[in-house]
Amino acid sequence: MATLFQGLGALTSLSPSNSKRSLLSSRRSLSERKAGIFVVRSDARANQTGARKHDLLITNAVATKEGSSVASTSKPGHELLLFEALREGLEEEMERDPNVCVMGEDVGHYGGSYKVTKDLANKFGDLRVLDTPIAENAFTGMGIGAAMTGLRPVIEGMNMGFLLLAFNQISNNCGMLHYTSGGQFKIPVVIRGPGGVGRQLGAEHSQRLESYFQSIPGIQMVACSTPYNAKGLMKAAIRSDNPVILFEHVLLYNLKERIPDEEYVLSLEEAEMVRPGEHVTILTYSRMRYHVMQAAKTLVNKGYDPEVIDIRSLKPFDLHTIGNSVKKTHRVLIVEECMRTGGIGASLTAAISENFNDYLDAPIVCLSSQDVPTPYAGPLEEMTVVQPAQIVTAVEQLCQ
Numbered sequence: 001m002a003t004l005f006q007g008l009g010a011l012t013s014l015s016p017s018n019s020k021r022s023l024l025s026s027r028r029s030l031s032e033r034k035a036g037i038f039v040v041r042s043d044a045r046a047n048q049t050g051a052r053k054h055d056l057l058i059t060n061a062v063a064t065k066e067g068s069s070v071a072s073t074s075k076p077g078h079e080l081l082l083f084e085a086l087r088e089g090l091e092e093e094m095e096r097d098p099n100v101c102v103m104g105e106d107v108g109h110y111g112g113s114y115k116v117t118k119d120l121a122n123k124f125g126d127l128r129v130l131d132t133p134i135a136e137n138a139f140t141g142m143g144i145g146a147a148m149t150g151l152r153p154v155i156e157g158m159n160m161g162f163l164l165l166a167f168n169q170i171s172n173n174c175g176m177l178h179y180t181s182g183g184q185f186k187i188p189v190v191i192r193g194p195g196g197v198g199r200q201l202g203a204e205h206s207q208r209l210e211s212y213f214q215s216i217p218g219i220q221m222v223a224c225s226t227p228y229n230a231k232g233l234m235k236a237a238i239r240s241d242n243p244v245i246l247f248e249h250v251l252l253y254n255l256k257e258r259i260p261d262e263e264y265v266l267s268l269e270e271a272e273m274v275r276p277g278e279h280v281t282i283l284t285y286s287r288m289r290y291h292v293m294q295a296a297k298t299l300v301n302k303g304y305d306p307e308v309i310d311i312r313s314l315k316p317f318d319l320h321t322i323g324n325s326v327k328k329t330h331r332v333l334i335v336e337e338c339m340r341t342g343g344i345g346a347s348l349t350a351a352i353s354e355n356f357n358d359y360l361d362a363p364i365v366c367l368s369s370q371d372v373p374t375p376y377a378g379p380l381e382e383m384t385v386v387q388p389a390q391i392v393t394a395v396e397q398l399c400q
Contacts, residue, residue, distance in 0.1 A: 003256055004357065005266075008088070013133075015178050016388070019069075020164065021200075024349065028097030029370060041274070041360055042231075043135065046180055046325055059357075063356055068154060072349070074260075074261070074398045075258055076261065076331070076354075077258045077259050077260045077261050077300075078226050078232075078258065078261060079256055079257065079258050079259075079304075080256070080257065080259055081227065081253065081254050081255065081256050082224070082226070082227045082230050082252050082255045082256075082257075083115055083253040083254070084102055084227070084250075085112050085118045085227035085228070085230045085231040085257075086224075086230050086231065086234050086248070087115070087116050087117065087118060087120070088231055089118060089231035089232070089234035089235045089238075090102070090106055090120070090154060090234055090238070091123070091382060092235065092263065093234075093235055093238045094120070094124055097152060097238075099151045099152045099239065100128075100151075100152045100153075100238055101127075101128045101129070101130065101146070101149060101151055101153050101154070102117055102120065102128065102129045102130065102132075102153070102154045102156065103129075103130040103132055103139055103142065103150070103153055103154075103155055103156070104131075104132055104135055104139065104155055104156030104157065104158065104193075105131070105132055105133075105139075105141055105156075105158045106131065106158065107120075107121075107130070107131060107132075107156050108121040108126060108129050108130070108131035108230055109121050109122070110131075111168060112156060112158075113158045113159070113193055113194070114250075114253050114321060117129060117156065117157070122255065134293070136157065136162050136163060136165040136166040137165050137168060137169055139155065140163070140166035140169040140170065140191070141153055141166075141169040141173065143155040143189055144169055144173050144174050144187060144189055144243075147186070147187045147188050147189040147243075148177065148185045148186075148187065150222075151239055152188045152189070152190075153189050153190070154189075154190045154192065154238065155189060155190065155191045155192070156192060156193050156351070157191065157192070157193030158193065158194075159193060159194060159195065159205055159207075160193050160194060160195030160196075160207055160208075160209050160247070161195070161204055161205055161207035162193075162207075163191065163193065164207070164209070164212070164314065167212070169204070170191065170213065170216065170219070170245075171216050173187075173218040173241045174187055174189060174191075174219065175187075175216040175218035176217065176219055179216060179217070179218060179265050183287070186241045187241075187242075187243045188238075188240060188241045188242070188243070189242075189243045189244075190234075190237045190244050190245075190246060191244070191245045191246070192234075192245070192246035192247075192248060193246070193248065194248050194249070194250040194253070195207055195208055195209060195247055195249065195387050196208055196247075196249040196250055196251065196286065196287055196337055197251075197287075197337060197379070197384070198250040199249055199251070199376075200264075200324065200377070200378055200381060201250070202374070202376045203373035203374045203375075203376075206374035206381075208337055208338045208339065208343075208369070209247075210223070210247060210314055210338050210343070210344050211338050211339060211342050211343045211344065212321070213245055214314065214315050214344065214347060218242070218243065219242070219243050219244070219245060219315065220237075220240070220242050220243070220244045220245070220268055220269075220313075220315055220316070221244070221245045221247065221313070221314040221315040222237065222244065222245075222246055222247070222250075222268055222312055222313055222314060222316055223246075223247040223285045223286045223312060224246065224247070224248055224252075224286075224312075225249070225252065225285065225286050225287070225290075225310055225312070225348070226255065226257055227255060227256065227257040227259055227288045227299045227362045228257055228259045228306075229266055229272065229312060230248070231259060231264075232266030233246060233266050233268065233312070234246065234267055235263075235264075235265045235266075236265050236266050236267065236268050237268065239265065240268060244268065247286065247314070249287045249337075251287055252286070252287055254338040267313075268313060269313045269318060270312065270313060270315060270318050270321065271281055271309050271310060271311045271312055271313060271318035271321040271322065272309065272310040272315075273307075273308075273309055273311050273325075274289065274293070274308040274309060274314055275296060275306065275307060275308040276291070276307055276373070277305040277306045277308070277329065277400055278307070278328065278329060279304050279306060279307075279331070279395075280304070280307065280329050280331040280332070280333055280395055280398055280399060281307050281308050281309065281322075281325040281326055281328075281331065281332045281333070282306050282307065282308045282333045282334075282335060282391070283305075283309050283311055283322065283332065283333070283334045283335070283348060284308070284309070284310060284311070284334070284335040284336065285310055285311045285312060285336065285344070286300070287337055288335045288337050288386060289308075289310050291335065291386060291387065291388050291391065292308055292335050292391055293308065293390075295388040295391035295392045295395070296308060296388075298392050299392055299395055302392075302396075304396075304399060305394055306395060307325050307328070307329055308351045309321060309322065309325060316353045317347075317348060317351055319355060322348075322351075322352065322354045322356075323355060323356050324349050325362055326352060326356045326360065327356065327359045330359055330360060330361040330362070330395060331360070331361060331362050331399065332352055332360065332364045332365070333364075333365045333366075333367070333391070333394055333395060333398060334349065334364065334365070334366040334367065334368075335367045335386055335391055336366070336367070336369070336386070337368075337369055337385055338368060338369065339368060339369055339370075339371050340366070340368035340369065340370070340371055341371050343368055345366040345367075345368050346366070348366075349364045349366055352364060358365050362398050364395050365392065365397075365398055367386045367390055367394055368386065369384055369385050369386065370383075370384045
């Protein structure tokens with residue numbers, strides 16, 4: 001297993017950049033109620049009008065050029081929701097490699113709490129899609145042991161907060177056994193599941209564990225934000241010989257996007273250029289990508305030209321892409337949903353300061369969630385998370 005360092009640059013991507021496909025329309029996102037869930041549509045249409053403000057996930061922020069086609073029927077590929085893209089990637093890898101298996105609570109015939117494993121038990125059987133007891137420490141340890149014998153387990157945490165119960169296995173075994181065994185064992189395991197601040201899920205179900213796991217040696221961390229990169233990162237994580245934690249946001253599962261019909265795999269160590277710009281570099285990931293893109297619409301109208309990068313790889317950072325952007329804009333704003341104290345933003349600030357301090361014309365600004373348990377009340381919950389208006393204000397102050 002390759003030793004992981006924050007200072008490493010990105011590996012070459014295994015697929016073409018998805019930045020052009022990430023241009024989003026300027027309207028506020030609208031949602032459509034189907035089968036009891038919200039479906040966020042890329043064409044900015046909605047059949048539901050009575051939803052509360054905080055029930056609508058803002059996804060479309062930067063307008064395409066006038067006259068550009070928005071008709072999806074003429075585009076190649078197929079449309080999938082993010083959770084469907086994760087399932088498609090997982091299914092393809094299970095078909096390709098008989099050593100890939102899935103384990104976790106309700107992942108079998110129930111199909112997982114967010115249906116990422118729906119119908120996989122019927123196709124691959126109960127031994128490859130294994131329902132486990134409510135015992136996170138036990139089945140995570142079982143998955144790590146299975147990886148030591150040559151299998152490639154995908155361990156689902158029904159909620160990322162529950163994986164705190166498996167922290168001993170993830171820290172002392174998953175991240176260290178390759179080293180402590182003198183290279184005798186590889187641990188090709190994927191740990192994945194939903195996290196982040198949802199819609200009034202309460203403090204215990206609104207955990208952001210990136211900051212907890214980033215300090216564990218030997219573990220890679222990635223965060224998906226679109227159906228395209230969700231599938232590509234899932235496939236890459238399964239094929240990796242390193243243990244990989246794949247962070248999925250509970251509010252992004254129903255994002256819809258057209259993805260290629262042909263197979264593709266993304267790099268686990270490469271950031272995505274979402275929007276090129278000249279005035280300021282905005283680094284973000286997961287759900288905050290959409291808050292940033294909404295703010296970018298307002299900033300463009302005010303004459304600013306922000307460059308938006310979805311870092312995707314939370315460990316190690318893609319310092320090649322980040323560094324080139326810093327050298328161009330000379331200003332950095334980090335936007336995250338993680339807690340401010342000891343979060344990804346703090347580590348990213350340190351990495352940029354150590355490597356690119358001479359290129360900065362202003363101090364690095366980091367917008368993070370407040371260091372408080374996430375409230376249950378909707379308005380209070382919204383106040384604890386970075387909002388687009390705060391991003392606009394921060395950019396204006398940085399560019400003064």
